[in-house]
Amino acid sequence: MVFDAFEQGRFMTPVVSAQNLGLTFKTNDGDVVALSDVNLTINKGEFVSFIGPSGCGKTTFLRTIADLERPTSGKLTINGQTPEVARKARAYGYVFQAPALYPWRTIEKNVALPLEIMGYGAGQQAERVRRTMDLVNLSGFEKKYPWQLSGGMQQRASIARALSFDADLLLMDEPFGALDEIVRDHLNSELLKLWDRTQKTICFVTHSIPEAVYLSTKIVVMSPRPGRVTDVIESDLPKERPLDIRETPEFLTIAARVRDGLRAGHSYEEAV
């Protein structure tokens, strides 16, 4: 029983835990409060979307998890560790807004980049590249250079790169923002399948309400000036989500709540 309780406790260690988190940028025009008093817990296996207008701090929050920005107040832990320790332990894979592939490397060499840096052997590299390229349906494009691929395929390659070293946490910063809607729909359903297969915890920044509702188990609504969390919505949609789930009343109810949350943050009025 004691053993069970211990196991239970370990299982419940949140992947991301933020308490009263704040981040203020010092600029020449004075201080900009990018994040203010953010409290959030993300558990293992969750798919969490961050949604809000530009300037609400959703990308900043993701970058803080990744130790690309340092919080100025409050507490943030990743797997119970500081973001820096977690980064050095290669606890997460990060997918940026742009694919950021290195143009002088073939797709397989791009996917192998983190493996090279982390010191995997040649055999391990080849095996992991093959597996992750298969996971994002890019098999057959190993020897191509980035410019030979479409935007959607490039972004899939960058997802493969983030998955290649098997971190349990995947941070995605508007990964499909630059793609057209048809490609985006396709990649969204692919991403859900991938999440289901890999059992990873995913943090996903977006500014699209349907995308957030379609993908997430939890939706974090944020608003700007100062950047803060205005609502956290637990989605009760089934795990199996065909694309036409977006026309169901359940889906529309959640979407309406997200929209209300955004409106409550005065984001529309201020944006105009």
Added chain:
Amino acid sequence: MDTVRGAKSVTRTGPIIVVLLAMLVVWYAAAIGMNAPWQTTLNTRAGLADVPFTDFALQTWAQDRPVLPAPHQVLGEIWNATVALELTSRRSLAYHGWITLSSTLLGFVLGTTLGVALAVFIVHNEAANRSLMPWIIASQTIPILAIAPMVVVGLGSVGITGTVPRALISMYLSFFPVVVGMVKGLRSPESIQLDLMHTYDASPWQTFWKLRWPAAMPMLFASMKVGIAISLVGAVVSELSNAAGGGLGVRLLTGSYNGQTIQIWAALFIAAALAAILVMIVGAAERMVNARMGARPA
């Protein structure tokens, strides 16, 4: 298909040939005009009157020391001073060309190495970034003609003569475009490409070799093309300070002392051809590297 390709090659080479022919026509015409006064004097002294224009033109293209030598005279001199002479002869342009080429190449290698090293230092060290750049720019505001004799004579007085002092002048000129280009090149990676390295906890060494260095390749070759051309200029200028050492610069100098315009033009042509070939070699190396790096064909 073949006719289309044939037509395409004509449209490519056609204009080049036309321009080349036009330049030759202008050159020959100018030679007549510029050499005419001296030819008239000669003809008057020789008691020749009423020389027909065609004969007169041929005379102006065949003077010993013309103001402007005709192209065939220059080419003839180049032939006589290279193929028709032994390589070891002090009058051989191949001999002098080799002297210039060797100090150009040594200076270029030294200059490129120094330039890359300085750029790496500047990119990785904020203090170097702020303090070194003004000195590097100041170094290029000093006329090379003033520095070259000091270096050549100074090093000569401590027993260092020959290629090395001349190469140092070439280096002095050629490191500059490489520093400026490589600082820009090594800083060219976008912030998300650098962030990516940070998320992998990559060492500065890994970030350099896997990101900054390959990203800087286009700038490296662009600045090496400038570098190798001014390296040749540096070599020629340095030769002016030591006439006994030989080199194309010396041929230019002695030619102008003796009024040997044909000799000057021949040395000039060799220098220009050398520079063109060197730049082409750098360009070929660039294309090879581009192909290996999977660059999109232009």
